[in-house]
Amino acid sequence: MHVPGFKWAGTPQNSGVGHPLTQKDGSSCQRSKSFAVVMEDLDYPNGVGETTNHVRTLFWAVNIPGDWTEINDVLANKKYKERPLVVVGRNDGGTIGMEAPCPTKGLHRYRTTLWTLSNILGTEMDPVDPDVDYQSVILPQLEENELARTMFYGNVKAPGWGQQSFLQRAENWFER
16 A cells, blocks of 8 residues: 655644634634545546546545644554554555556646544444545545645646647647
């Protein structure tokens, strides 16, 4: 199992600048109990702008302890009472851990999301199954427990890909 190395700048604090953060009803805001990291190819399999594309989950991990500021291979394999602390899930390629971003056609946009969660997912008696589908099972749980999330994006071009606009491609069709 490969876990990509991610670091983030600290953990959310339940305080503002010189004053505590409170909810509309006056109660204190919840502190983060765990994090989740998800990486997706937004343009799988054919690259930006193709109608046959769909989002492909390349990596997901949940139950990263709320006081951590990074995840990597070593941390992802830590155990507590013989059970893993972090659940690293099965990607859409069918393997546990990270599926390498390696497009074969076009330009692909990759989104990495760090979720700050109000709770851990699952329980000691009913832990999260790493084989469940991310979109239908894990994503709704992340949204339900979300305190905050941040995303960053990167692009990867397939080897030999030359950027050509739709009009340039259409022009080629008519020249044939």
